[in-house]
Amino acid sequence: MSNFGFPSPQFNEDMQPFFEGTAQRKFKMMRCRQCGFWNWPYGGCRNHDNEAYLANMEWSDASGRGKVHSFTIARVPFNDAFPVPYVYAIVELDEGPIIPTNIVGCAPEDVRIDMPVTVVFEDAPNGLVLPRFKPV
Ligand SMILES: [Zn+2]
Structure with missing residues (x-):
């Protein structure tokens, strides 16, 4: 059997809030402030145009x-x-x-x-x- 160590998930700063949440035993997903649409992983709302830099989305407890x-x-x-x-x-x-x-x-x-x-x-x-x- 091969053993090349624990493979760490690859993620960038966009997903950092998710792992900060799990460190606190909280499960967070991105939620749209305008319509309540949930998204995971990091991403915008599918129901309408998003604001620049997804300013309409926020990491929320799910x-x-x-x-x-x-x-x-x-x-x-x-x-x-x-x-x-x-x-x-x-x-x-x-x-x-x-x-x-x-x-x-x-x-x-x-x-x-x-x-x-x-x-x-x-x-x-x-x-x-x-x-x-x-x-x-
Ligand atoms: Zn929305």
């Missing part, structure tokens, strides 16, 4: 709840940082956006499409706090 949109169970290890089996999933958040993540807190075989989940925060070896999701 529910951290959603449902499993799609998933796969990884059984072949590619990195010691990720012991198998684990569940890689796309979660559809209650506010609308989708997020790639892992489902934790249950056996991989118990994960189902549309299963309600809620965010949990895990301290990663690289110092970041990463959001994962567990069954409600």
Whole structure:
């Protein structure tokens, strides 16, 4: 098995507020001040023109709840940082956006499409706090 260390998410300063939020165990997404549209990751409102530099958007506390949109169970290890089996999933958040993540807190075989989940925060070896999701 190869071991090339914990792969840190690549992000720029636009996503910094998100990881500042997870460090405080808060799940934040961008919300439009004009119409309430939610977006994740960093991005503008899809309902109308955005102000310069997305001034109409702000990082806001979100529910951290959603449902499993799609998933796969990884059984072949590619990195010691990720012991198998684990569940890689796309979660559809209650506010609308989708997020790639892992489902934790249950056996991989118990994960189902549309299963309600809620965010949990895990301290990663690289110092970041990463959001994962567990069954409600
Ligand atoms: Zn809007």
